[in-house]
Amino acid sequence: GSFDASSPESPTAHLPQDHEPALLPFVAKMREDLLEFDEKxxxxxxxxxxxxxxxxxxxQRRFFEAAWLHKHNGRYYFSYSTGDTHYICYAIGDSPYGPFTYAGRILEPVVGWTSHHSICQVDGQWYLFYHDSSLSKGVTHLRSVKMAPIQHDPEGNIKTLKPYGDYK
Structure with missing residues (x-):
């Protein structure tokens, strides 16, 4: 079927290694051309x-917007913004379809309203990309891109980052 861009807000395409694309925060396999859903x-x-x-x-924990999905050690990490509480949280599942179990916060609140993000691995290191309004002193439509390394512990949990901490 076709995609209605008016809902949901902030859709994210996830292209896992097994070539089963999905669109979030609703999840569906997409056709090979990535233009239509292959299922409801x-x-x-x-x-x-x-x-x-x-x-x-x-x-404190609910999904509001800014869905993202990454796969680490065979598990799927659904991360998202909580909206008015400004957290980036995550939940873990065994399938891109879920269900996902809430696992914690990735990032504490930043200066500015929105907390859209992405997570990717570069040369074996995982990174969180996000934005804030620190350079504009809180003017929320003037955003600055930020990046911080993240760590998955042996159990698969992600250590919570403080946005203005030391990331050495």
């Missing part, structure tokens, strides 16, 4: 540690 899109489900769906009122 399904909503991404983020669960708490007890297996219950995170609800929109859970502003």
């Amino acid at each position: 899109p399904r909503p991404v489900q983020i669960l708490d540690q007890n297996g219950k769906l995170l609800l929109a009122g859970d502003n």
